[in-house]
Amino acid sequence: MEEKTKIKEFLCEIISLPGISGYETPVTNAIAKAWEPFVDEVKVSKIGNLYGIKRGSPSKDGKPNKRLMLAVHMDGIGMVIAKISGELLYFAPIGGFDPRILPGQFVNIHSQKGDFPGIIVQLAPNLLSESYEGKPVPLDQLVIDTGLEEKMVKETFRVGDIISYANLPQELPTDCIAGHSLDNRASVAAVTQCLTELQHMRHSWDVFAVGTTQEETAFLGGATSPFDILPDLAIVIDVTFAKGPGADGWRTVALESGVSIGYGANLHPMLFAEIKQLCEQLDIPYTLSPQPLMSGTDADPIQITGAGVPTILLSIPLRYMHTPVEIISIKDVMRTGHLMAEFIARLSPDFIEKIVWEDEQ
Incomplete structure (x- = not known):
C-alpha cells in the first residue's frame, strides 16, 4: 500500500475517534499504536502528553545527542x-x-x-x-x-x-478529506509521515514526537512537555485558515498550497529562514504566515519555556475550522511530513551552536 493511502486511512481512523480536550485517551491510544513501529520508545506523561522518541545516531564524541521536539496537539473541540x-x-x-x-x-x-x-x-x-x-x-x-x-x-x-x-470522515474527489477534529489530527498525520520517512534516513538528533493535550482549552501540553523533554529546538505543527466562502483575504491561504511557514515575534527568525530555504531547495510549495502577535498555538508556550526554546510554526491549510466539516488536502499533509523529515536529516550535531537571533528588517 502506498504511503499516501496509509496516511489517509490513519487520518480517517483518528478523526473518527473522540478525543475532546482533557479527555484525549481514545485518540492517544490510536496514535501511540501508529507510532510504535517507527520510534524507539513510546510513553505517556502523568498529564496525558504522548511521547514517541526516535534516537539519532550516536555522536562521535560520546556526548548526548541534541533534542528536537515535534509538537502536535491531539485534542479536539x-x-x-x-x-x-x-x-x-x-x-x-x-x-x-x-x-x-x-x-x-x-x-x-x-x-x-x-x-x-x-x-x-x-x-x-x-x-x-x-x-x-x-x-x-x-x-x-x-x-x-x-x-x-x-x-x-x-x-x-x-x-x-x-x-x-458523531459524523464520519468523507473523502472528497479532489484528494481532500472532510470531517471533525482535523484541527489538529491532520498535523498528527504529518508527523506520522515524517517518522515513516525517517526510517530510511540517518539523523544525528534525537527526535521527540509529542502529542500534546488540552491545546484548545489551556495549552496544557505545550506548556508542560518542554520541561519533560528539555528540547534544544522545537517545530510546532498546526493548521491555518484556508481560503473559502467569505475567507479570501490576506489572512488565508489556498488548499493544496503546501506548507504555511509562520514568522513573527514569538517564532525564531533563523529557523524561519532555514525552513524557507529548505522548501525552495526541495521544490516544496509554501506560503508565509505572518504572526504579528501570539500565534494561538502550542508554539507560544514552548518558545518561552525556561531560558527559551527556538521554535518554528508550520501550518496545514484547513477550511471551516472548528466545525464538524473541516477540510484539508492530503497533499499538504504529505508535504509537511516530508519537509520535517528532510530538515531533521540535515541537522548537524553542532547546528544549535549556529543559532542566533537576527531579525530581518
Missing part, C-alpha cells in the same frame, strides 16, 4: 452536559465554536453506561426565551435529544458527561 431537563440535555462548549453550526448535528454522549447517540436541535419558536426570528439561536437555547424517556435519561446521563461529534 466538543461539549459537556451542563443541565438535564426532562428528556433533554443542555450542554456547554469545550473549546471554541460557533453555535450556528450545531442544529441538526449528530453527536455521541459518553456516559458511564456507554456511548449513546443524540442529535442537537433547537426548541420550537414558542418554547424559546425570546424571539430569534432571522437570528441564530444561542447556545443556551439548543438541546440534545436522545429519544429516551425522561426516566431513562436520568438513569443514563449525568452533568459532566462528555459529548463528541
Whole structure:
C-alpha cells in the first residue's frame, strides 16, 4: 500500500475517534499504536502528553545527542452536559465554536453506561426565551435529544458527561478529506509521515514526537512537555485558515498550497529562514504566515519555556475550522511530513551552536 493511502486511512481512523480536550485517551491510544513501529520508545506523561522518541545516531564524541521536539496537539473541540431537563440535555462548549453550526448535528454522549447517540436541535419558536426570528439561536437555547424517556435519561446521563461529534470522515474527489477534529489530527498525520520517512534516513538528533493535550482549552501540553523533554529546538505543527466562502483575504491561504511557514515575534527568525530555504531547495510549495502577535498555538508556550526554546510554526491549510466539516488536502499533509523529515536529516550535531537571533528588517 502506498504511503499516501496509509496516511489517509490513519487520518480517517483518528478523526473518527473522540478525543475532546482533557479527555484525549481514545485518540492517544490510536496514535501511540501508529507510532510504535517507527520510534524507539513510546510513553505517556502523568498529564496525558504522548511521547514517541526516535534516537539519532550516536555522536562521535560520546556526548548526548541534541533534542528536537515535534509538537502536535491531539485534542479536539466538543461539549459537556451542563443541565438535564426532562428528556433533554443542555450542554456547554469545550473549546471554541460557533453555535450556528450545531442544529441538526449528530453527536455521541459518553456516559458511564456507554456511548449513546443524540442529535442537537433547537426548541420550537414558542418554547424559546425570546424571539430569534432571522437570528441564530444561542447556545443556551439548543438541546440534545436522545429519544429516551425522561426516566431513562436520568438513569443514563449525568452533568459532566462528555459529548463528541458523531459524523464520519468523507473523502472528497479532489484528494481532500472532510470531517471533525482535523484541527489538529491532520498535523498528527504529518508527523506520522515524517517518522515513516525517517526510517530510511540517518539523523544525528534525537527526535521527540509529542502529542500534546488540552491545546484548545489551556495549552496544557505545550506548556508542560518542554520541561519533560528539555528540547534544544522545537517545530510546532498546526493548521491555518484556508481560503473559502467569505475567507479570501490576506489572512488565508489556498488548499493544496503546501506548507504555511509562520514568522513573527514569538517564532525564531533563523529557523524561519532555514525552513524557507529548505522548501525552495526541495521544490516544496509554501506560503508565509505572518504572526504579528501570539500565534494561538502550542508554539507560544514552548518558545518561552525556561531560558527559551527556538521554535518554528508550520501550518496545514484547513477550511471551516472548528466545525464538524473541516477540510484539508492530503497533499499538504504529505508535504509537511516530508519537509520535517528532510530538515531533521540535515541537522548537524553542532547546528544549535549556529543559532542566533537576527531579525530581518
